[in-house]
Structures are given as structure tokens and as C-alpha cells.
Amino acid sequence: MTMLILGRDGQIGRALSAMQPKALAWGRNDLDLMQAETIYPALEKAAPSVIINAAAYTAVDKAEDESDIAHAINATAVGEMARYAKAAGIPLVHYSTDYVFDGTGESPWQESDATAPLSVYGTTKRAGEEAIVASGCDHLILRTSWVYDAVGKNFFTTMLRLGKEREALNIVADQIGAPSYAPHLAQHTLHLLDIAKTLPEFPSGIYHFSHSGYTSWNGFALAIFEGLRAQGIALAIRKVDAIPTSEYPTPATRPLNSRLDMRKLEQVFELRMPEWQQGLTACLAAHGKQKGAA
Numbered sequence: 001m002t003m004l005i006l007g008r009d010g011q012i013g014r015a016l017s018a019m020q021p022k023a024l025a026w027g028r029n030d031l032d033l034m035q036a037e038t039i040y041p042a043l044e045k046a047a048p049s050v051i052i053n054a055a056a057y058t059a060v061d062k063a064e065d066e067s068d069i070a071h072a073i074n075a076t077a078v079g080e081m082a083r084y085a086k087a088a089g090i091p092l093v094h095y096s097t098d099y100v101f102d103g104t105g106e107s108p109w110q111e112s113d114a115t116a117p118l119s120v121y122g123t124t125k126r127a128g129e130e131a132i133v134a135s136g137c138d139h140l141i142l143r144t145s146w147v148y149d150a151v152g153k154n155f156f157t158t159m160l161r162l163g164k165e166r167e168a169l170n171i172v173a174d175q176i177g178a179p180s181y182a183p184h185l186a187q188h189t190l191h192l193l194d195i196a197k198t199l200p201e202f203p204s205g206i207y208h209f210s211h212s213g214y215t216s217w218n219g220f221a222l223a224i225f226e227g228l229r230a231q232g233i234a235l236a237i238r239k240v241d242a243i244p245t246s247e248y249p250t251p252a253t254r255p256l257n258s259r260l261d262m263r264k265l266e267q268v269f270e271l272r273m274p275e276w277q278q279g280l281t282a283c284l285a286a287h288g289k290q291k292g293a294a
């Protein structure tokens, strides 16, 4: 059993690689996904028994100006992985996003709901999903949301910095979704693969796969500050105002309703994702440990 993890240096890829020290874990220097023609031969040479693709073009705003690059990495490259997976008869696990939806309404999105991405990023991620399904390979397409970690550049680490620097912040309160802690997503991905092995057939499909429960970015920020203070971390922040998305314009339009309905995952895998607050608790503990070690 050789597992190949792509995107070794990203949030989910890093966590997967740490949990699977025997796996092949490739970063950009091992395989540049912009070079589509090199993907199939590289996979053929490595001959993995399963591929987990955690690599992606994730710069949501920049993608509005770099649609060709985003498409190459999020769609063309993914199609090549799927083509190999089909030929080799191995499963491909891939991550997608809540940004495939237009974010209307307030109901949690089901896997069968129509997609209508609002951004280039969302459009390219949807094209990647379609390429996998069209290939006919065994696959798990895991649509997640609002991924963060204790390190790197993400909403948690941004709030950590701003909470120390600023006394007041305006944070969007009308985008609703589930913050998802990368190491928990990694752990549950491996668990899904273990469960898949016990099923009579590989449970190919799209699955919604974020933490359970919902909040807004504003609610998430407040919870982060509360958690940091509980750890005894001195913060300057005194005031967190709720603003609508219309007051925080960005190049890419984000969905307002990012709630993902995870009943399909729960039914097929008999697995319930942890509440988003549990993810934050684990992230705060990881942050505390790093600080202790520094």
C-alpha cells in the first residue's frame, strides 16, 4: 500500500503527511501541477495504491486575474490524476469547496443541489469535480469549507496577529459556514479511506465534509479571541463589529450561505464530523504547544 499525498506543504497536505509518515508526499518541487503532461508519467512511475490530492490553486481573489493558472491546477491537473487513477484502478481522494454554490437561501446545501459558482476559483474547482466524475475512476470528492490551521496564513493566524495589534475590527457577519480545522479534516479523510475498505464497493461520490455546526466569520473571530484570552494571551482587541459583506468588497464574490449538509457522509460512512468549536479547541491547543516549545 503506497499512499501518494499531493500538496504536502499546504494546510491539509501537511497534516496528512504528518499522520502518514510512510506515504509518498509530494510538494510543488516534486511535481508541478502546471505541467499537465508530466503528471501521468510521474504517477505511473510512483505507482501508488491511492492518491490524495490536497494541492490546489487556493488564492481566491488572485484567481480572478489568473483564471488560466487556476484552471490548469484545479481542473486540468485533476483530470490527469483521475485519468491515471482510472487506468491504474486506484482511488483518487480530492478536496473541493463550498464555493461551487452561489450561496443563496439559508438551507444547508446537499450534494445533489445545482452548483453555480460565483468566482473563478469556484468555477475551476467545479471543473475539477466534473473531470473526476467523467473519468470513471473510484473517487471521493470531499467538499469542505473555511479551512484553517495553527500555522501558515489563514483566518486563525490572521486573527491572532490582528487581535494583538488592533483595538477594534470590523468582521463580516453575513457569510455563514463551518470553520474546518485542517488536521481534523486530514484525520477524518484517513478514517474515510479505512471505512471505504470495509464496504462491498468503493463509495465513489461527492461528499460534504466540513466541521459540524455553523457560524459567521464574525462569530468565529469572537470565539478565537475568547479562546486566546482563556490561554492567557494578551490581546489589544476590545471591539469586534459585525459588518455585511457589502462593506468588505473583495475581487472574488463569496457565497453568503456556505452551510453544507453532511447527512450523506454520515449515512454512507456512519461518521459524524466534530463540531467547529472542537476544531478551534484543538487548534488553540496546538498553538499553545508551539508557543510553549518556542
Ligand SMILES: NC(=O)c1ccc[n+]([C@@H]2O[C@H](COP(=O)([O-])OP(=O)(O)OC[C@H]3O[C@@H](n4cnc5c(N)ncnc54)[C@H](OP(=O)(O)O)[C@@H]3O)[C@@H](O)[C@H]2O)c1
Binding pocket: 007, 008, 009, 010, 011, 012, 013, 027, 028, 029, 031, 032, 033, 034, 053, 054, 055, 056, 057, 058, 073, 094, 095, 096, 097, 098, 125, 143, 144, 145, 146, 147, 148, 182
Ligand atoms: N483553504 C480553504 O479555506 C478551503 C476551503 C474549501 C476547500 N478547500 C480545498 O481544500 C484543499 C486543500 O486546501 P488548503 O487550504 O490545504 O490549501 P493550501 O494550504 O493553499 O495548499 C495548497 C497546496 O497546493 C500546492 N500547489 C499550488 N500550486 C501547485 C502547483 N502548480 N504544483 C504543485 N503544487 C501546487 C501549494 O504549493 P506551495 O506550498 O508550493 O504553494 C500548496 O502547498 C484544496 O483543494 C482547496 O481547494 C480549501
